[in-house]
Amino acid sequence: MKTDTIFYKLFQEFPDIFFELIGKPETNSNLYEFQSQEVKETSFRLDGIFLTLENLSHEPIYFVEVQCYKDELFYDRFLTSILLYFYQYQPLNSQWYAIVIFDTRANDVDFPQRLNSLREPHLRCFYLDELRNASNQSLGLEIVKLIVEGKRKTKKLVEQLINRTREEVNDAAIQRKVLELIEAILVNKFPNLSREEVKEMLALELIRGTRVYQELKEEAREEVKAEIQEEIREKIKAQVKLEVREEVEQEVKAQVKLEVREEVEQEVKAQVKLEVREQVEQEVKAQVKLEVREEVEQEVKAQVKLEVREEVEQEVKAEIKEEMIKKFLQRGMSVQELAELFELDVEIIARLNT
Missing domain, CATH: 1.20.5 (Single alpha-helices involved in coiled-coils or other helix-helix interfaces)
Known part of the structure; x- marks a missing residue:
């Protein structure tokens, strides 16, 4: 699962979830801009930074790193990246925090003793697997839990999240963004699922308008369109064939009638070539009743x-x-x-x- 991408999208669209996750729900997220930052002339890239807006240097900077595998040199790399960022960009903020989000505590490693002076005032670690047992959590944290939830419980959690989104989010645009985020987490979490399994787990009858729903709808539309086009093509072909036959019969009859006084032709033209342009109707009536008997x-x-x-x-x-x-x-x-x-x-x- 591409966890970094999911968290980047999550914090960019819903920064309040980040501050709630680190235990500071009262923070005004409008004071910050979330972005990914590259440290020049190194191979380091910070997953994300909550930078304060201009003239708000009294507020702290939050450096965010998502870690879903064990790396013995993780803290050296992460804190070094932060110090290099200070060296290159010279922010005015006097306070800063290094936020690490682990999928599970098992992927945490021993903190280097040489960096202890930075640990207590700046480092904060959070473990997503330990959110599972917490109760009465907000919708945002429940969405974060979905990232580490097992496949067996995912479907039930998705249904609960969809219901809560419908009930708690009144703004249609924000509601759709939340549903699309749930969808993105699910698709990235289980990349090998078939479309039918994704459809079933997402309960698409409830979340119309999301990307997967639109893709499935478009595929079905193309299949139906192809079937309808073939049906119309055969119908129009039969109709044109009848019309062409009548025209040919009238032409031959008129020609024979004019020439019968002088001589009767021994041979009639063997072939009459007609090119019929086929036109496919773009919209087809739902029901077409043909009065076949009279025709x-x-x-x-x-x-x-x-x-x-x-x-x-x-x-x-x-x-x-x-x-x-x-x-x-x-x-x-x-x-x-x-x-x-x-x-x-x-x-x-x-x-x-x-």
Whole structure:
């Protein structure tokens, strides 16, 4: 878990929690600005510093360090960083405190005897695991407890924190920040949890608007959008196909009608290429009712009408051809000549000659 990052966010957004944690809840946090500070020309970086605003040098500076693993040289490094900070930045404040927040007392180490002169007046250590047994704590300290709480009890604690946030924080903006902080602690505390496990533990039905909720909502929205797009695509494709078929039939019918007096084309264009631009609707109606029965009846009616028309045209053509053959026979043309002219068998011409 990236504890340094969590505490930086926690103290930056809610500095009152820091002063409550160190036993000074009466401190006015508006007098301070929390920031992370690098000590130049060294590899040291202080986790955080509560610096007083200008003209408030009578108030103390608080150097904050979060330590979640055992480091025998921790106090040497931390206090050296503070002294180097004084050397480089020359703050006017006469008072200062070195605040160490351990996740558990087991990660604390022996304090170097050579630094004893700094220990009593300046050093303060706090152990998060010892907050678990304390009762009647504020919402802020309960959130801090969540950082070291075991997985088995985390879900119950999260539910309690969410309920308390709803009840105790009236400002909507601050309430949302608190919920997002709870979410950030949980996500960083258990990085291997699946989204479903995070969703269950966060009780997302209660904390709508947080980052994880929005991410899950957006994913679901994209999935539904893809399904709807495919459904609309198939529907529009079917509709366009019907419209194109009707247009093609009308065009072919008109072309044949114009050319039938002179000659009937032996071949009709094999393919009619149409490019149909697909448009995907951005918003889809929740329910679409199609009156299929009427559309099908109209389609069948049109198709039957077309078939009957073609049959009648063929019959009329045959009758006209027979009448022409009979007239030519009456004028004295031979059966053989008429057979070649109309490309028919001699027997068929002969039967018409009887």
